[in-house]
Amino acid sequence: MTAIPLSWWVSVATALFVIGLYATLTRKNAIAVLIGLELMLNSANINFVAFNRYTTPNQVGGQIFAVFVIAIAAAEAAVALAIIIATYRRSATVDVEDIDSMKF
């Protein structure tokens, strides 16, 4: 058994999730919001892999889910940054409070 208790991993993942949530909620720049999203996805990955290692050490279900999360995060980052670049070119801003032309 490893010397690190499972609760340490859960605590670190929770802290990282909350930091990402704070960055997502408070930042005005769309790219900074995206950085916060990446932090939250990473904290989910810590949980997937840690619970995989501690509850079913001889299976790899959690690691497979983490690989899927990483792939989806890559796709999401590519599309989001393309949208940000297109928005910047169209309206010359990356401030999420100014991008409100679809607001009802």
Add this chain to the structure above:
Amino acid sequence: MAEQIVFFIFTILVLGGGIGIISTKNLYYSALFLSMTLSGMAGYFVLLNAGFLAAVQVVVYVGAIAILILFAIMLSRRMMTSSEPQTNRQTWLAAIVSPLLFIAILVLVLQVNWPVSSAAPTGDALILLGMSFLGSYVIPFEVISVLLLVALVGAIILARDTHTDTGREQ
């Protein structure tokens, strides 16, 4: 004991990077702190006996996503200079809600007695991963490849300059 010291070092990398992201006003530094956090995550994966994920983390996150974010920051740099405020009006509310959520999740999660298995991992996780990807998880695996292709094409179409007035960038 040695594992705990390594864990603390990577925790300093991960959480220090996170704190740096939310505390710095310069977006460029935020992206550099993000790559620091992602590197620490790769160390976590090594500690958790997931060497393949550590390699994927370095290649995909640090090598691709962080660099992509840096490119996007440089392409839209002039709009958000670090002199103007980088946070919106929800800052105080978020500063109250986020620690409360942290405490709530932690209290809930630490109460649960997780069925921790004391068995040491046997065999090569990489072989197991490969067998699973082409075995019981083959359909999600193929769907994810289609998703990546769609994201690739979509990103190119979205970011392509349809007008010819690129002179505004200069």
